[in-house]
Amino acid sequence: MSAGSTYERLLSGSQGGGLEHAGGGGAPGPPDPERLIAQLSDEVGRLEEHLGKRADPAARERLMRGAEHALREVADHGGDARLDMRDIAKLEAVVHSDGTRPVLFVEDDFFDVMAPAAANWTASLSLVQAELRTVCRAVGRVNDPNSLLGYQGTAWAIDDGVVATNYHVLELISTRPSRTDGGFDGELKPGVAVDFGAEVGGGPSDRAFRISRVLGVGRAGAPERAHPTVPRINFDGLDLAVLELEPVSGRPFPAPVQVARGDDPATRGALASRGRGVYIVGFPGSAESTRPDVFAELFAGVKGVKRLTPGVLTEGRGEVDGDARRWIISHDASTLGGSSGSLVVDLEAGGRKVLGLHFAGVPNRVNWAHGLEGATPELAAAIPGWRSP
Structure with a gap:
């Protein structure tokens, strides 16, 4: 198209x-x-x-x-x-x-329901307000004090004190990164952390946790399976990193979100289907965006703040060309550079289950995410004791 x-x-x-x-x-x-x-x-x-x-x-x-x-x-x-x-x-x-396809600022773990851009989506999003607030609290900005903008992408709580993000985000916050058979070789940069506040206007200041270690990473794709036209995209690989956070005395980790699993007998790995309503929560606005954040040009200081963007799945698992492993889905929610690592959440079945991990997009509104129902074994291998909620 x-x-x-x-x-x-x-x-x-x-x-x-x-x-x-x-x-x-x-x-x-x-x-x-x-x-x-x-x-x-x-x-x-x-x-x-x-x-x-x-x-x-x-x-x-x-x-x-x-x-x-x-x-x-x-x-x-x-x-x-x-x-x-x-x-x-x-x-x-x-x-x-x-x-x-609005881009809505997250404030107090929700969105401004009076914003004109939210009008078409306010009813459906408000029906899942409690679940949406849980999701928003679970999403954090990957801070890197050594980078130009001070952050490198998005991560979200998948287990107690454990977050998921993209492997290419991990590469940016590491020195000499490499991976072999699900293991990571490299060192985290000093001071890297996940900030679960970072809302417009500042947000809560007591939600940051340092990243302590890498628990696991997704496999690299076979070189011959690289995308024919989009650089650095390979649907044979899994752009995933699972990171452990360092606890802070008196500061609880955000509650983890629920993840749709391929081994769930109730859904049989088929939740992420074409046409399903979804929403994305993350931190768009990096300097390398394929879709410039025009509002960030108008207003200094809105880069790197938490935002929510609704849309629909345009392709379900098994429908994306070149996805032999059936772990890619596509969506049309608004994303920008910095959205890497954002979660894709089901809006239609209670508004709480994570269907995908956003990892890439190209300018004419093609957005790709890993369908986590297709990556359940890899997640279970990376997170000790992880199980379906």
Whole structure:
């Protein structure tokens, strides 16, 4: 699917609410640039009020002008629209603001239900408020004091004092990293930690824990199975690292989340199916993002804060081309650099089970995650005593 077709689908359906697969009326019309630009302007104004700071005027003007150009290109030409990376960045800002695939700031372990961008998703997310709060508390930023931005990705509590993230995130917080047969050879950099606060405005300051050691890592993919067009992607490998945290006296670890398992007799490893509503929690906004965080250009200080992004699974286990091991799923929730290691959570069955571990995306809205039902043996081998909740 071309980038033009992808954004035509998303933006044409933005009036219809959150879960696209839920059925409904006839085919939507083309995107309405004037309505969408007005919504984008309203969202920027809402953020100015909420954050207590003015958007950079020049950046705001560039955003509005570029978004209007890109929207008219999609409205006029649909799947044949000619879009470059700058156009896609502006369309992402529109998608984040019009309610289609919003990027919502996490505050007090929840999201701002009054944010205009949340409107299409507020009802479905609020139905699982207790579970969503547990998930948000369990997600942390992987801090690296030696890096340019001060962090390298996302990790989340999978067991008591144990977090899961990507192997490529572990590489960034290590010196001389290498792996063999599930074992890790390398040394953690000094001061690396997981901060389970890190919300907009600061958030709780007593949720950081140093990373003490590496419990296990996923296997490297066979070189001949490397993705034919996307560098450093190999569906034959498992981009997973399991890390143990150092306890702090008087400070409990966040409660671990529930993980969908392939050996669960009730679900038989089939929860992660195409069209299923999901949400992602993580820390988007790194300098290497394939999808620039336009709002971070408008407002200094919103990089590296916890955010929630809803969407749907676009491909289930066994449906992604080149996934012979059946441990890859894809989704269309908004992600950015820094989202690596984020969890993909089921929104439809109680809003609490983790279906996937996000590890990569490319600009025309292809996002890949490891379907954890397909990686259950590897997780069980890495976490001592790990069992289904």
